[in-house]
Amino acid sequence: MLKFIFICLLIANALLFALGRGYFASPIFEAHQPQRLLQQQNGDHLKLISAEMATAPVIPDVVEPTKSETFACLEWGSFLTTDLNQVEAKLKAIPFGNRQARQNVQDVATHIVFIPPLANKEAADKKALELTHLGVHDFFIISDQSAMRWGISLGVFKSEDAAKQLMATLVAKGVHSAKIGARTVATNKFNYVFKNVSGSERSDLDNLKTDFPEQDLHVCK
Structure with a gap:
């Protein structure tokens, strides 16, 4: 047993x-x-959850829509008049409407060193006498009907560097009221200005730019 x-x-x-x-x-x-x-x-990756969490509805993640960048103002090119018809024809594909404008390009012809306009001829003569006492003799009083009337021209130069050299010489002599200004002239070139350009319109302009690789597309100055 x-x-x-x-x-x-x-x-x-x-x-x-x-x-x-x-x-x-x-x-x-x-x-x-x-x-x-x-x-x-991967047993260590398991996580205990409550019954409420296990039965809760799954809420999908909300994806924020991508905002398209907008450009307040874009400027394109310095075209010759011979390019006018070709450029205009291509721009018709983008409906800018009154947000598009064509304008003449201004070019800097010379740089002038000057003393800004004074109140009248007497004030200009007095300033000219002061310049003479400081050892400055190469100047003339502007007496025409332009916006520079009763100002004093101290020199006109093709390059800005040459104008800056004269400015340094004048300052060394005690002339502190002189300034450098740029004289601009109209050219036979033109550019385009676009307002409130959307991201897609910017892409369309970039595509057009491939036909004119030398023309720059940039934000307006």
């Missing part, structure tokens, strides 16, 4: 050992198999 009980206990222990090792693929015991738990991948 004792021998029978001993054999039963031995068999029972063997069965328990086999179950613990997962030798029996029974669904009942599958959740309690330690060997399979050890074989799980």
